[in-house]
Amino acid sequence: MQFFDIFLLETILNGLLFGGVLALLALGLNLIFGVIDVVWICYAELMMLGMYCVFFLHKVHGLPLFVAFGAAIVVVSVLGVLLHVLVIKPVLNGEPINQLLVTGGVLTLLQAAATLAFGIDFRNLGIAMPSLVLGEISLPWSRIAAAMTALVAMTCLYVFLKKTYLGTAIRAISQDRAIMPLMGVNPAKIYLITSAIGGGLAGLGACLLVLQYDVHPAIGLSFGPLTFMVCVLGGLGNMLGGFIAAFIFAQLISVGGFYFHLEWGYVMAFGFFIIMMFARPQGLLGSK
Amino acid sequence: MDRRWWPSLAVLAVLPWIVPSSYIVHLMVQVLLWSFIYTGWSLMGRFGLVSFGHGAFMGIGAYVVVLMWNLYGLSPWLGIPLGIVLAVACAVLIGYPCFRFGIAGHYFALVTLALTEVVRSLIVALRDFTGGSLGITPTNVLTDGTTWSITALQFADKKVFFYIALAAWAFGIWVWNRIDRSMMRYAMEAIGSDEQASASVGVNVTRTKLTITIISAALTALGGALFAQYQQYVNPETVAGIGVSLQIVFAVIAGGMFVRFGPTVGAVFTLLLTEGLRVGIGNKINALDSTIYGLMLVMFIIYMPSGILGKLFEKMRGARA
Secondary structure (H helix, E strand, C coil): CCCCCCHHHHHHHHHHHHHHHHHHHHHHHHHHHHHHHCCCCCHHHHHHHHHHHHHHHHCCCCHHHHHHHHHHHHHHHHHHHHHHHHHHHHHCCCCCCHHHHHHHHHHHHHHHHHHEEEECCCCCCCCCCEEEEEECEEEHHHHHHHHHHHHHHHHHHHHHHHHHHHHHHHHHHHHHCCCCCHHHCCCCHHHHHHHHHHHHHHHHHHHHHHCCCCEEEEEHHHHHHHHHHHHHCCCCCCCCHHHEEEEEEHHHHHHHHHHHCCHHHHHHHHHHHHHHHHHHHCCCCCCC | HHHHHHHHHHHHHHHHHHHHHHHHHHHHHHHEEEEEEEHHHHHHHHCCCCCHHHHHHHHHHHHHHHHHHHHHHCCCCHHHHHHHHHHHHHHHHHHHHCCCCCHHHHHHHHHHHHHHHHHHHHHHHHHHHHHHHEEEEECCCCCCCCEEEEECEEECCCHHHHHHHHHHHHHHHHHHHCCCCHHHHHHHHHHHCCCCHHHCCCHHHHHHHHHHHHHHHHHHHHHHHHHHHHHEEEEEHHHHHHHHHHHHHHHHHCCCCCCHHHHHHHHHHHHHHHHHHHHHHHHCCCCHHHHHHHHHHHHHHHCCHHHHHHHHHHHHHHHHH
């Protein structure tokens, strides 16, 4: 194997596309952490439910793919709100670590419930999308579409947060949650809206992933830890940091997997994360 | 162990001879081994050091002892200390910078989670030696009618392992007691409520936290090694990884992490729950037991964060007052 060849270039491009999707996943988690100060450990499990939703609506009930996508986003968004109301809210004023643990409990619950409801079979949509062929490089369209959609969604969220009244209120709450109620912003309402947006982003992530991966009850474990690492590496709550960290992680996994083996890519990425935590514990772009 | 505990220990020691089936002995060994590991975790957890890295320590303990035996024929008597040393080295490698740079709370939990995932992915990646996701079985020496081997630490009779597990568990409780009565406990409690303030009155924050982490990691690795020896099979999902880390944390919470026998109660409770649901519902309905288990975990953290035993003690204290 040459040190640099056309396959390495293909690997890097694939890594970039994967980074886009990872960035979208991290964005939802970061938004929720930034505003509500809670880490949804079960974030990837919500996504798993979204993937099942797309699968059943499209494959079993024969709805058009885009209708299924829309429905999945709505369903996961509602799940996000339910998660906030039923699980997060009761512990919001308790020990911070309980908030982390309670969503960990939801992870176990959702994974088991999915196994109960859907069995452990791997299911896929069975849509074979063509690949974009550039010379010797071939990139699957499903990945390109996923990365593009992720970019568009992130831009939309950015504009929403910067330009609208509601977006400004969300950012303000994340900066000072004690003062904002005095300024006439109802934090409880903002938390609900944020949970809905976070859930919606998980739903969108589900739509993008279901095109590329088989869905099974444990799929959340493949993406969950990765998403937390990306968020922490970027600085929890820092959306731009998470964006950059997503691409670094995706490249490490992709290129590391290219030279050695896929698991080694993950080992390298997690190892890099641990080293970076000591170099910059506040995250890449975090402030002390 | 306090002298007044000896009688109860003696009662426990007689138990395997009076229970009707070896299945119950098996359950008791499981409870004791997991209680030992949970107690090891709670040494850190009770002071607010919530670690998701114990899946890594357990995995290291379990895999080192099995791999050393299979690859080099190294007896578990040497393999277990080696596993403990490696786990402690890992704990220091992660713990020292964390404590030195003040990584605590959510961040500490997530960094240790990354450690767990590194160990699990390493086990899977080194599949030529470790058997990957399929797991690995230690080379069995119990052939041709041999029923026990001390060098291989393999015993056909579950009762032998019961005593090993009982000794480990009693040792875990003893360590818990020692720490409970030491100056370290006060230092850790001070750190737990305000790190900077306790440093300003002369508590060496880094060293205190590191000591407790090392003890905790060593106990967990020992527990992992004993678990591997008992099961005679290790698998990355059952001894390492985020699943094990979560299992440890939840069982301790269910039992109560601030009281001595809380982790033990947690182990009894979770095992009875899973076994009870499994026997009651059977394998006909896949994963119904773990769904109920998950639901109960969420309920516990929301409504009873001090755990079963912790709540009981609170009630008793309330009644007395």
